[in-house]
Amino acid sequence: MIFKILAIAAVLFLVYIILFKKDREKNVTKKEDEKIEDVMVECPNCKTFVSKKEAILxxxxxxxxxxxxxxx
Ligand SMILES: [Zn+2]
Known part of the structure; x- marks a missing residue:
């Protein structure tokens, strides 16, 4: 009986870890997307590098x- 409870607890714990990991992976990919958006581009006039977010297209x-x- 105790073993059954432990087994259920272990399964629940694994499910919790898997869900938590997925959330963390989502957060990581979000951060990577932000990094991609924040690309440095060279100003053709003064050759200064500016982030695309701040640059004028x-x-x-x-x-x-x-x-x-x-x-x-
Ligand atoms: Zn410039």
């Missing part, structure tokens, strides 16, 4: 600032 080029975009 114009005609397929990423500019570091409005100044560079206007000076091109």
């Amino acid at each position: 114009s005609n397929g080029h990423f500019y570091c600032s409005k100044d560079c975009l206007l000076k091109k």
Whole structure:
């Protein structure tokens, strides 16, 4: 009887670990996606590297600032 309870507890514990692991893996992939979004691109005007998030996209080029975009 005690062994049965222990076996059930062990199974529940394994299920809990598997679910928890999946959640952790999801979080890891989310972080990787954020990393991919945060790609550094070179400003064609001043050759400064800026993250795509902060860069200004114009005609397929990423500019570091409005100044560079206007000076091109
Ligand atoms: Zn620039």
